[in-house]
Amino acid sequence: MTDRRQFLESSTKLLLLTGAAALGWDHLQAGEPEKAPNYHTADHWWAMAIDIEQCIGCGNCVRACKTENDVPKEPYYFRTWVERYHVEGGDIERPQVDSPNGGYDGFPEKYHAGDGSKNFFVPKLCNHCAHSPCVQVCPVGATFEAADGVVLVDKSYCLGCRYCVQACPYGCRYIDPRTNTVDKCSLCYHRITKGLTTACCETCPTGARTLADLKNPKDPIHEFLRKNKIQVLKPQMATGAKVYYAGLDGSVR
Amino acid sequence: MDSLLHGVEGFMYPNEIELQWSVLIVLYPFITGLVAGAFILASLERVFRVEAVKPTYRLALLSALAFLIVAPLPLQLHLGRPERSLEMYLTPHTSSAMAMFGFVYLWYLMAVLVLEIWLDYRKDIVLLARSTTGPLRWVYKAMSLGSDNISPRALEVDDKVGYFLTVIGIPSAFLLHGYVGFIFGSIKANPWWSTPLMPIVFLFSAIVSGIALVMLMYMVTSWFTGREISMPCVDTIARYLFYAFVIDFSLEMLDLLHRVYESDESFKTLDFMVHTRLYTSQVIIQIVIGTLVPLGLLALTQLVRLSESARKGTYALAGVLTLMGIFAMRWNVVIGGQLFSKSYLGYTTYKMGFATREGLLPAILLMLLPFVILWVLVRLLPPWHDEPHPPAEGAAQAA
Numbered sequence: 175m176t177d178r179r180q181f182l183e184s185s186t187k188l189l190l191l192t193g194a195a196a197l198g199w200d201h202l203q204a205g206e207p208e209k210a211p212n213y214h215t216a217d218h219w220w221a222m223a224i225d226i227e228q229c230i231g232c233g234n235c236v237r238a239c240k241t242e243n244d245v246p247k248e249p250y251y252f253r254t255w256v257e258r259y260h261v262e263g264g265d266i267e268r269p270q271v272d273s274p275n276g277g278y279d280g281f282p283e284k285y286h287a288g289d290g291s292k293n294f295f296v297p298k299l300c301n302h303c304a305h306s307p308c309v310q311v312c313p314v315g316a317t318f319e320a321a322d323g324v325v326l327v328d329k330s331y332c333l334g335c336r337y338c339v340q341a342c343p344y345g346c347r348y349i350d351p352r353t354n355t356v357d358k359c360s361l362c363y364h365r366i367t368k369g370l371t372t373a374c375c376e377t378c379p380t381g382a383r384t385l386a387d388l389k390n391p392k393d394p395i396h397e398f399l400r401k402n403k404i405q406v407l408k409p410q411m412a413t414g415a416k417v418y419y420a421g422l423d424g425s426v427r
Numbered sequence: 428m429d430s431l432l433h434g435v436e437g438f439m440y441p442n443e444i445e446l447q448w449s450v451l452i453v454l455y456p457f458i459t460g461l462v463a464g465a466f467i468l469a470s471l472e473r474v475f476r477v478e479a480v481k482p483t484y485r486l487a488l489l490s491a492l493a494f495l496i497v498a499p500l501p502l503q504l505h506l507g508r509p510e511r512s513l514e515m516y517l518t519p520h521t522s523s524a525m526a527m528f529g530f531v532y533l534w535y536l537m538a539v540l541v542l543e544i545w546l547d548y549r550k551d552i553v554l555l556a557r558s559t560t561g562p563l564r565w566v567y568k569a570m571s572l573g574s575d576n577i578s579p580r581a582l583e584v585d586d587k588v589g590y591f592l593t594v595i596g597i598p599s600a601f602l603l604h605g606y607v608g609f610i611f612g613s614i615k616a617n618p619w620w621s622t623p624l625m626p627i628v629f630l631f632s633a634i635v636s637g638i639a640l641v642m643l644m645y646m647v648t649s650w651f652t653g654r655e656i657s658m659p660c661v662d663t664i665a666r667y668l669f670y671a672f673v674i675d676f677s678l679e680m681l682d683l684l685h686r687v688y689e690s691d692e693s694f695k696t697l698d699f700m701v702h703t704r705l706y707t708s709q710v711i712i713q714i715v716i717g718t719l720v721p722l723g724l725l726a727l728t729q730l731v732r733l734s735e736s737a738r739k740g741t742y743a744l745a746g747v748l749t750l751m752g753i754f755a756m757r758w759n760v761v762i763g764g765q766l767f768s769k770s771y772l773g774y775t776t777y778k779m780g781f782a783t784r785e786g787l788l789p790a791i792l793l794m795l796l797p798f799v800i801l802w803v804l805v806r807l808l809p810p811w812h813d814e815p816h817p818p819a820e821g822a823a824q825a826a
Contacts, residue, residue, distance in 0.1 A: 250443075343769055355508060427772070
């Protein structure tokens with residue numbers, strides 16, 4: 175039996191909690207998510223899941239990323255890009271790879287089904303390594319691993335020495351010609367800390383890319399990692415890469 | 428699409444198309460190498476008592492100082508935000524090899540080189556302060572730092588401290604240039620750089636280039652100032668150059684042999700690069716013209732009894748070719764390491780500007796600057812023991 179006192183208590187709690195959630199949602203809707211309930215870095219461990227089979231090479235992610243993050247439009251500055259692989263027979267040591275304008279404009283048709291080759295797309299971005307070679311070499315600590323697992327750059331502190339660009343095995347960094355400082359994927363930090371997903375994941379029409387929080391027990395990433403054959407890029411580099419690929423071919427580098 | 432894309436062959440990761448480190452970063456290991464090598468040659472006389480090379484002792488120290496002053500300039504000019512460079516000293520990131528540059532540099536410049544030169548020249552400075560007139564007198568007074576005691580006892584102390592400094596200086600010189608090699612050798616992402624041999628190869632090539640530089644400077648300054656070249660001196664230096672070069676070449680060949688025999692995943696890509704884009708600078712200039720020819724010339728002087736003038740000519744030619752070869756080696760490491768994709772599937776091209784911030788013109792000016800500084804240093808602190816105040820006009824022209 176619920177007495178009147180208990181009923182009042184639980185009702186009040188429910189009302190208050192709903193109110194708090196509603197308040198948070200209102201702020202998100204109003205474009206002021208910083209006023210929403212606080213973001214705690216220690217509660218998250220960000221990663222990304224990529225399903226190779228799902229990527230159709232449309233370039234939505236590349237365009238969305240460049241727009242969202244104000245990445246220079248020239249064809250050699252990318253926070254994310256897409257590569258097309260063409261593997262003939264079992265020659266995984268010599269794949270033919272192209273990435274015209276980083277996949278920004280999609281891919282003009284080049285290979286035809288049924289010619290005995292294997293063709294697929296590989297979206298690339300910063301791997302937000304847990305043992306980042308780029309972070310290790312930065313002479314002033316302008317690039318760092320945040321407590322939530324995201325590798326970030328403090329543009330107001332970067333010297334522009336380019337050592338981190340040399341140290342990244344994946345080619346994920348570039349020098350922004352407007353600031354002469356380094357830039358790279360921040361996993362849309364301004365979005366994910368406000369409960370949103372990244373621009374690339376948001377615009378992916380097939381769900382090939384999914385933002386993942388490894389510290390959230392309810393995140394679908396856990397099932398993704400369990401059900402699929404998972405690989406990271408260049409595992410021999412032992413960088414602790416956190417972009418997990420399902421169905422990654424041995425020819426990909 | 429930009430013209431940069433025209434230089435691409437095969438597949439590069441899009442962000443790799445633009446080269447990150449330019450000719451200025453080639454100058455950096457070349458210049459620090461000259462410093463370390465010149466200092467090590469100077470140390471031979473002091474620590475190992477090789478009397479024959481004594482005529483070059485002070486010249487070697489002054490050359491090392493002139494080049495060391497210039498060493499950080501190409502780095503500074505290369506930085507995207509040069510105004511923030513002081514942060515390397517104020518908030519160094521301890522896991523970064525590059526962050527240590529400032530400290531290694533300052534230690535070597537201030538604690539070793541400047542102090543050693545000052546101790547060695549203190550008597551001369553005090554005497555010059557007494558004999559010179561005009562504003563220069565005040566320059567010497569300032570340089571003496573108020574220490575004008577040149578009694579035999581005081582000079583003996585100078586000598587002892589100087590000896591101690593040289594003993595510390597040798598490992599410091601090794602540290603300075605071994606460290607520069609480590610900056611490249613520790614980058615696991617780049618198979619062209621990543622080898623534990625890199626610091627030691629850099630070190631020996633530094634010794635080779637420094638010895639060649641001092642030998643040439645000695646011959647040129649002697650010639651211009653009308654002083655007779657001491658043949659035992661240049662013979663000894665040339666012999667050391669030959670030995671150091673043999674070790675350096677053996678190390679580089681060991682590295683090459685190891686790469687060829689292991690043939691790891693990067694080998695085909697690097698092999699193709701050496702046979703195409705790096706062929707001229709690596710095979711022709713570095714290995715043939717810059718190593719095998721000078722080694723052959725130096726070996727010739729060891730095996731065959733040549734006349735004095737023939738030896739002088741041979742040494743001069745070998746010295747110039749050696750410096751060319753070592754410069755090409757730095758070029759091939761720095762530029763070569765960026766011409767191929769880390770995907771091992773393609774190549775890009777280095778397009779050097781001329782009158783741009785990181786172009787050929789600033790590179791040439793930066794290479795001339797140490798000679799200008801050396802000219803000033805030689806005028807202020809004549810390295811010749813025979814005359815306390817030579818005009819040193821010849822050295823000016825030599826520079």
